[in-house]
Amino acid sequence: MSETLIPRFLRPMKAPGENAGYALELGPEHPLVLDSGKVLSPLTIAYITYGTLNAERSNAVLITHALTGDQFVASTHPVTGKPGWWDLAVGPGKPIDTDRFFVICANVLGGCMGTTGPASIDPATGKIYGLNFPLVTIRDMVRAQAMLLDQLGIEKLLCVIGGSMGGMQALQWAATYPERVFSAMPIATGARHSAQNIAFHEVGRQAIMADPDWRGGDYNSFDVHPSKGLAVARMAAHITYLSEAALQRKFGRELQDRQALSFGFDADFQIESYLRHQGMTFVDRFDANSYLYITRAMDYFDLAADFDGVLAEAFRGTKARFCLVSFTSDWLFPTSENKRIAHALNASGANVSFVEIESDRGHDAFLLDEPELFQVMQGFLGSAASARGVK
Amino acid sequence: MSETLIPRFLRPMKAPGENAGYALELGPEHPLVLDSGKVLSPLTIAYITYGTLNAERSNAVLITHALTGDQFVASTHPVTGKPGWWDLAVGPGKPIDTDRFFVICANVLGGCMGTTGPASIDPATGKIYGLNFPLVTIRDMVRAQAMLLDQLGIEKLLCVIGGSMGGMQALQWAATYPERVFSAMPIATGARHSAQNIAFHEVGRQAIMADPDWRGGDYNSFDVHPSKGLAVARMAAHITYLSEAALQRKFGRELQDRQALSFGFDADFQIESYLRHQGMTFVDRFDANSYLYITRAMDYFDLAADFDGVLAEAFRGTKARFCLVSFTSDWLFPTSENKRIAHALNASGANVSFVEIESDRGHDAFLLDEPELFQVMQGFLGSAASARGVK
Numbered sequence: 179m180s181e182t183l184i185p186r187f188l189r190p191m192k193a194p195g196e197n198a199g200y201a202l203e204l205g206p207e208h209p210l211v212l213d214s215g216k217v218l219s220p221l222t223i224a225y226i227t228y229g230t231l232n233a234e235r236s237n238a239v240l241i242t243h244a245l246t247g248d249q250f251v252a253s254t255h256p257v258t259g260k261p262g263w264w265d266l267a268v269g270p271g272k273p274i275d276t277d278r279f280f281v282i283c284a285n286v287l288g289g290c291m292g293t294t295g296p297a298s299i300d301p302a303t304g305k306i307y308g309l310n311f312p313l314v315t316i317r318d319m320v321r322a323q324a325m326l327l328d329q330l331g332i333e334k335l336l337c338v339i340g341g342s343m344g345g346m347q348a349l350q351w352a353a354t355y356p357e358r359v360f361s362a363m364p365i366a367t368g369a370r371h372s373a374q375n376i377a378f379h380e381v382g383r384q385a386i387m388a389d390p391d392w393r394g395g396d397y398n399s400f401d402v403h404p405s406k407g408l409a410v411a412r413m414a415a416h417i418t419y420l421s422e423a424a425l426q427r428k429f430g431r432e433l434q435d436r437q438a439l440s441f442g443f444d445a446d447f448q449i450e451s452y453l454r455h456q457g458m459t460f461v462d463r464f465d466a467n468s469y470l471y472i473t474r475a476m477d478y479f480d481l482a483a484d485f486d487g488v489l490a491e492a493f494r495g496t497k498a499r500f501c502l503v504s505f506t507s508d509w510l511f512p513t514s515e516n517k518r519i520a521h522a523l524n525a526s527g528a529n530v531s532f533v534e535i536e537s538d539r540g541h542d543a544f545l546l547d548e549p550e551l552f553q554v555m556q557g558f559l560g561s562a563a564s565a566r567g568v569k
Numbered sequence: 570m571s572e573t574l575i576p577r578f579l580r581p582m583k584a585p586g587e588n589a590g591y592a593l594e595l596g597p598e599h600p601l602v603l604d605s606g607k608v609l610s611p612l613t614i615a616y617i618t619y620g621t622l623n624a625e626r627s628n629a630v631l632i633t634h635a636l637t638g639d640q641f642v643a644s645t646h647p648v649t650g651k652p653g654w655w656d657l658a659v660g661p662g663k664p665i666d667t668d669r670f671f672v673i674c675a676n677v678l679g680g681c682m683g684t685t686g687p688a689s690i691d692p693a694t695g696k697i698y699g700l701n702f703p704l705v706t707i708r709d710m711v712r713a714q715a716m717l718l719d720q721l722g723i724e725k726l727l728c729v730i731g732g733s734m735g736g737m738q739a740l741q742w743a744a745t746y747p748e749r750v751f752s753a754m755p756i757a758t759g760a761r762h763s764a765q766n767i768a769f770h771e772v773g774r775q776a777i778m779a780d781p782d783w784r785g786g787d788y789n790s791f792d793v794h795p796s797k798g799l800a801v802a803r804m805a806a807h808i809t810y811l812s813e814a815a816l817q818r819k820f821g822r823e824l825q826d827r828q829a830l831s832f833g834f835d836a837d838f839q840i841e842s843y844l845r846h847q848g849m850t851f852v853d854r855f856d857a858n859s860y861l862y863i864t865r866a867m868d869y870f871d872l873a874a875d876f877d878g879v880l881a882e883a884f885r886g887t888k889a890r891f892c893l894v895s896f897t898s899d900w901l902f903p904t905s906e907n908k909r910i911a912h913a914l915n916a917s918g919a920n921v922s923f924v925e926i927e928s929d930r931g932h933d934a935f936l937l938d939e940p941e942l943f944q945v946m947q948g949f950l951g952s953a954a955s956a957r958g959v960k
Contacts (some may be wrong), residue, residue, distance in 0.1 A: 214832040264695040292702060298806055313832040371838045372907065373816035374808065381804045383834065384848070390796035406779035413772045417765065422900070425764035428760055439869055441704040443774065443861060447868070449764045450771045457775070463699050477838070480822055499761045509813070509900075 186349055198248050198372070199226030202326055209289075210322055216312040218398035220301065223326045224247050224292025227288040228268065229276035231332070236331045237568045238275060239559070240323065242340030242347035242421040243281040244473050245415075246464060246475055250289040252276075255313035257463040266547055274557040278457035278563065279336065286347075287322045288314045288472050297398065297465050307467075309395035314471060316343070316479045320350045324358070333535045334358050337562055339555070341365035343472070345478050349492075353481055356496040361562040363555065365503040366544045369522070370480040375510060379417050379473040380409040383412030386466050394468055409457030416456045419532065421507035421540030425449060482522075490520035499565070500530040501550060505543040532560070576742035578849075586639070590617030592683055593717055601678075601713055601911060608960045610754055611692065614717045615683025616640050616675035620667035622723070628959045629723045630665060630715065630923060630950070632674040633731030633738035636806075636863050637855060639682040641952040642665075648854040657938055664946040669954065670727065677738075678713045679705045679863050686773070688789065690857050698752065700786035706733070707870045711741045724930060725749050730946070731903065732756035732935035737870050738912070740883075744872055747887040752953040754946065756894040759878055759906040760913070761871040769809055772866040773802030776875040777857050784808070786858055800848030809845045812898035812931030816840060831856050848872045873913075880913035890956070891921040891947040896934040 202223040204210075226249040233355040241251050241264065252268035254261060268274045274281060285293035290312070296311035298327060303310070326334070338351045338359055345367025354361045368375075386392055389407025394399055417425075429449040433439070436446065445451040485491035500523050505514035513534050523530040535550045537543040544551065593614040595601075600610040617640040622629060632642050632655065643653040643660050654846065659665045665672060676684035688703035692703070702887070709947070718726070729742045731751055736758025739823040743753045759766075777783055780798030784791055820840040824830070836842040864921075874880035891914050895907035904925050926941045928934040935942065 185866065276683075309834075315638045342704070370822065370948055372813065373820040373822065373838075374811075374813045374824070376838050377804075377808045377840050377844055380836075380838075380844055381801060381808065384804060385779075385801045386847070388776075389779065390781055410772060410779055410801065413768075413775060417772065418769045420765075422763065422765045423770065424904075429764040429766065431761065443700075443778075443865065445768050445771075447764075447771075449768050452774070453768055453771055461930065512813075 187380070187426065199224060199253070199412070201225075204325060204329075208325060210318070210325065212312055212318045213315040214312050218294065218296075218312060220242070220288075221325070222282050222292065222294050223300070223320065223322055225282060225326060226251065226253060228252060228281040229279055231330070232282040232568070234567075235332055236334070236336060236566055237279045237337050238327070238330075239279045239281045239336045240327070240335050240351075241268070241274070241281060241367060242323070242338060242351075243283060243286065244340070244342035244344050244393035245476065246469075247344065248289065249283045249285045250291070251281075255463070257430070258459070261544060267555065273306070273549060273552040274339070275556075276557065278568070279559070282326070282330070284323055284326055286472065287317045288319070288468055288475060290468040293322070295465070296395070296467035296471055306398045308398065309467070311471065313474060313478075316346045316350050316474050318345055319352060319475065322353055323347070324352075324355060327358070334360055336566055336568060337361045337363060337559055339363040339365070339384070340367075341560075342367055342541065345511075346476065348514060349481055350479075352496050352498050353492040353498070355397070356493075356498065359496070359498045360566055361499040361558070363501045363558055365505070365517075366505055366508050366511050366541055368511045369482060369492075369519050371477050372515070376477045378414060379477055382412050382473060383470050385414070386470060387409040392466060403461070404466045405461040408461045408464065412460040413457040416453060418510050419540060419542040421509065421529040421537050421538055423507060423538040424540055427538070427569075438495045470498055490525035493523055493526040495526055496526065496528055499558075499562055500528055501554065502530065502532045503544075503554060504532075504534050505539070505548075506534060506542070507535045507538045508543065510541040554566070558568070581583060584609065590615060590644070592616075593720055595716060595720075595725060598803040599714065599716060601709070603701050603703055604706040605792045609685060609828055611680075612713065612716070612893055613683065613685050613689070614675050614713055616717060617642065617644060619643060619672040620670050620722070621941045623959070625727070625958075626723055627727060627957055628670045628954070629721075629726050629846060630672050631718070631719070631726050631729045631742075631835065632665070632672060632734035633714070633729060634674060634677065635721040635731070635733035635735050636867065637851070637902065638735065638861075639680065640674045640676045641682070642646040646854070649850070654936060656955040658943060658946065664943040664949065665730070666947075669959070670785040670950070673717070673721070675714055675717055677710045677734075679710070681858070681859040684713070685808075686856070687786070687858035687862055697789045699789065701860065702848060702858070703718075704869075705716065705740050705862060705866060706866050707737045708959045709747060710866065711745055711815075712739055714738070714742075715746060718749070719764055725751055727957055727959060728752045728950055730754040730755060730756070733758055733932065734867050736902075737867065740872055743887050743889050743891070744883040747884075747889065750887070750894070751957055752949070754892045754949055756942070757896055757899050757902050757907075757909070757932055759870075759902045760873060760910050761881075762868050763906070767868045772805050773864060775863050776805070777861060778799040786861075788857070789833045794852070794934070795857045796852040799855065800850045801858060801944060802860060803851040804844045804848040804932065807844060809901050810931060812929055814898060814929040815931055818929070880910070880915035884914055884919055886920055887917065889919065890949075891919055893923045893944060894935075895923075895925050896928045896930070896932070897925060898937075899932040899934065
């Protein structure tokens with residue numbers, strides 16, 4: 179990327195070397211008006227890019243991340259040291275080919291990896307926002323991403339692609355900025371959060387808020403973190419990301435490091451040990467208040483709500499091509515919900531294809547090595563690129 | 570029931586009037602040897618009866634309760650003041666007809682409604698057991714029930730019937746005491762707890778243990794109760810008792826007492842308000858340590874484990890009649906698991922019928938007004954009674 183394109187907004191997040199991304203700083207001249215009516219300013223958007231923007235600026239692919247994802251889509255995570263969460267999908271010669279496309283991924287609004295969120299400083303008080311951070315929506319996240327694209331000089335995306343909450347953002351992009359989206363690939367997602375999904379999120383939030391170290395959201399002032407509550411929230415959520423069949427196949431009733439039941443409350447079963455590990459490692463990389471805000475944004479998501487409940491109206495006028503993907507064993511965002519979106523897109527006259535992939539790995543399949551997903555991705559992106567004349 | 574039948578073990582739990590049940594006190598002459606190898610003594614079994622035991626003692630029906638159930642199957646709950654949990658099914662002229670049958674229901678071992686559990690006094694220390702209470706299994710629960718039947722002078726049950734964990738006990742009865750069971754009706758249950766079910770229980774336990782008021786299980790000594798953690802555990806579990814479809818139909822994205830989203834963390838949605846209510850009311854009637862012990866007993870349940878994994882062997886030699894019932898939308902104990910039991914019973918040569926009931930109400934359907942369930946129940950019990958010559 180050229181230094182002259184976006185000079186004054188960029189500062190490296192880390193020492194040079196590793197592709198650790200940038201932070202776009204938007205001052206008072208760029209206020210973000212939120213769905214709540216509140217105004218967020220100043221605003222930092224932490225993001226990362228791969229590949230090169232072509233001269234026509236027509237090869238930009240925006241990847242939108244899920245609830246606990248971040249911008250480190252194909253880069254080593256600065257906290258965990260693990261490979262990027264979509265390392266399998268993004269890179270030179272990979273389905274989202276960084277030799278061909280200019281790939282952007284930004285940490286969502288309300289997140290905790292550099293973009294403004296509840297752990298940022300509230301300019302009104304000079305202290306960490308905590309619960310004074312305004313509630314944000316999926317549309318607010320997308321608005322912030324649009325501001326980033328403005329600064330990057332990208333008028334229209336070749337594709338916006340993401341799974342789960344990332345898919346919600348992809349749908350929201352098509353609905354809010356139809357003229358800025360050439361194609362969209364929402365994966366394993368929904369056009370609204372279901373009652374069951376809200377219920378699981380509410381359990382997670384209550385677990386966090388029940389932790390006395392949460393301190394009404396002001397834990398930073400006390401130099402504590404509600405890690406126990408956040409770990410419980412993560413454990414509950416993690417079950418919903420998998421499938422009954424996958425859990426049975428992977429763990430069954432196998433015991434962990436023992437020959438017989440202990441007749442106690444230790445993690446006798448592998449599944450218990452696995453879940454505890456998921457909870458414990460998560461709290462090292464995620465902020466509890468961000469978890470509250472982002473789950474809330476997902477709960478509030480209902481794309482049809484602004485159109486008297488008629489989802490097709492949300493997509494009226496879009497010329498974008500869509501490719502929807504669901505997984506057979508995903509019970510968080512089942513195929514039926516993805517079909518509902520496909521029907522709405524059809525009804526609005528959009529160009530839409532829909533693929534249901536056979537997998538027993540549940541919702542998380544979109545993050546795993548699913549060859550059919552990658553084939554579909556590569557094919558859809560390639561076709562969109564050809565249609566737009568991207569070499 | 571005659572006073573002479575079981576004179577010295579009975580004492581009313583409450584003032585006379587309401588049918589509030591009895592407590593059987595078993596002294597050192599009746600030790601309960603547990604699966605863990607530990608011995609529990611003394612032992613109290615709180616139970617309730619309805620109807621009259623006939624002269625042949627052939628009309629006894631044992632109802633076995635679920636995780637958070639109790640002996641108040643058709644009586645006002647002494648804490649909540651609500652009708653019995655199976656009031657729809659049990660009573661004069663009802664499917665489990667107390668005009669015809671002598672109905673018994675006992676609070677399970679490890680429970681908190683009068684039967685010996687972690688809130689009882691440990692004779693070794695004179696203090697409340699807490700985590701010094703030995704881990705109990707479904708088989709231990711059934712052993713305690715058998716001791717109760719011994720004292721009641723009932724050699725063989727006409728039927729043992731229960732849903733969920735109650736169904737596990739019904740299966741265990743048939744496996745452990747084949748000669749004492751004329752018929753069994755396990756409803757919405759499994760012959761083992763699945764990895765996913767263990768996972769949800771583990772989340773609940775971690776939520777309780779994360780509550781600082783749990784105090785390592787010794788909360789009674791500090792006159793506190795880990796109510797917040799227990800409420801979170803209940804909320805998570807409660808979602809699994811319902812179905813996605815029922816939640817969507819009942820709550821959808823409807824708002825609670827408001828016209829618009831609050832852009833905050835209040836219970837905007839009805840489903841949130843409902844869940845919070847479920848959590849809050851539960852802690853008034855249930856002991857946190859009992860929740861730990863009973864969920865653990867369910868996790869440990871694997872009827873085939875003692876028979877090299879061959880479930881049919883567990884039922885070898887039983888002459889009992891079985892009626893298995895599942896509900897189409899129950900994802901905690903799906904039809905597939907119930908079918909697995911039916912196949913094992915068939916393989917062991919048992920007399921078994923299996924009914925899958927169409928319902929979108931999820932696992933909890935067994936507690937609700939499901940006419941088909943009641944018809945099956947009435948038919949199965951009536952047929953068993955006729956076969957045994959019960960008038």
